[in-house]
Amino acid sequence: MDLAFGADDSKKRKGPSKNWTEREIEEELKKLDAKIEDAKTNSGDVEVRDAILDKAMFLKQEARDYPEAEKVFREAYVKSGGASKKMELLFEILLMNIEKFDIDSVKKDVTLCKQLVDEGADWDKKNKLKIFEGVYCMLIRDLKRAAELFMSSIATFTCVELMEYKDFVFYTVVTAMVTQDRKTIRKEVVHSPDILAVIRDIPFLRQYMESFYNCEYKQFFEAFVEIIDAIKRDKYLQTHANYFIKEMRLVAYRQYLESFKSVTIENMARAFGVQPDFIDKELSNFIYIGKINCKIDKVSGVIESNRPNKKAELFTNTIKSGDALLNRIQKLARALDI
Structure with missing residues (x-):
């Protein structure tokens, strides 16, 4: 298994169902526009919203025109009722902007999603938002906040459109170990049955986690080398690799020296x-x-x-x-x- 989480998730993303030519894309967009106009003339707001959403999904998944897709998603957002329905559309926009590393747009939409949660979005949307916000926090190097969000979602993770559960566990462990105290790591990570259920399938991660917690520093450094390689290949963490390496070594040295006066x-x-x-x-x-x-x-x-x-x-x-x-x-x- 490749440990380079997030390095290339093109196989996991839902790509075009076929290779569309520019002409075919134009023709399909004309059909979708005609469908929207027909819904506006002969149907209600729900049908209009669904027709606009069909166009947005086509632009995103088939045409791969993210800027235009975002415009149409926001048009559908305006016509949507209910906090949960609106968050579904914002999640689609967040997926595109995270892939583009448009941090400012991600921040804006995460903030908007939080407002919708306060307005009464359902439990599932609230939990998914934690993962999106956690990824945003990793992108801006707020690893402590990312760890807190991920740890609170271990038992309720459903955001498979953004990452697989193994990826999520990897991010949870590495962000928690570099930012959390031993008591929190023990309770939320080391003894978490959900993490233990999959950590064996993630190379070196269990050795990395347990050797650090058990103060087995030689084994920890051995696993740390492999984890560093994974972080350097990870699309969310690679720009912060040097910071992570320094901070994690600092945490390990502090933990070791706490046991000795000299x-x-x-x-x-x-x-x-x-x-x-x-x-x-x-x-x-x-x-x-x-x-x-x-x-x-x-x-x-x-x-x-x-x-x-x-x-x-x-x-x-x-x-x-x-x-x-x-x-x-x-x-x-x-x-x-x-």
Whole structure:
């Protein structure tokens, strides 16, 4: 099985039923336009809406003219009644715009769908919207929000028009592991019966998930290499591959160092199955940018944890907030005096 989820889903998409020539497309569109005019003359709003929808689906599936298809779908949207019916049309538009990576349009229609949910869209549409929004969040690198949406949809996933369930599980696991705490990962991912039912069929994903949770870092790094390759080929995550690689390693290093007050570079390198120089360089970079609270004693080759005092940190933040508030009050008082 190929682990490159989303890399090329042309086989899964519903493509043209035949190879249409430009002339045949023009003739078919004339027929569909005539059908719409006939419905407007002799039938009601529902029939008109259905005729417009037939044209939109033809433009999308057969002509593959997404800009024109979107215009006709929005025309059908205006003539549709009920939040759920409108969301069905917006989902068709979202599928096209996600395929085109038109992020601004996706954001606009996801927001519109949320409004329709508040107006009373049915349960199925509400659950599908979570998947569409999750994909949007992956595209804009909001992996934490994507993980939350995906985890809440594990048992109710029905959005097969956007992705297969195995793809969904892959996205759920990788976004959750890089953004969620151990308690959440354990409850929502590691012990999820729905995920466990299919994760065996996704190469390296179970090893990746379980080795990380069980603190088996050498096995984790081995699986991590394969997961990185999959992410680099994935159409939604490939542009964020370097960010994901850095953040996931950071999460693993933090988890490892939480167990020790001090540890030698050699022991940590052995635990991860890498060379000491690699760990030294990695941690030095993370320490320099303030991502890991520890220090490295190069003479003795020891990494010493430097966990911040949470009470002191809270006190400092409170003082800073108080100073900021006081400055704003003073500025307001001066403005009133004037």
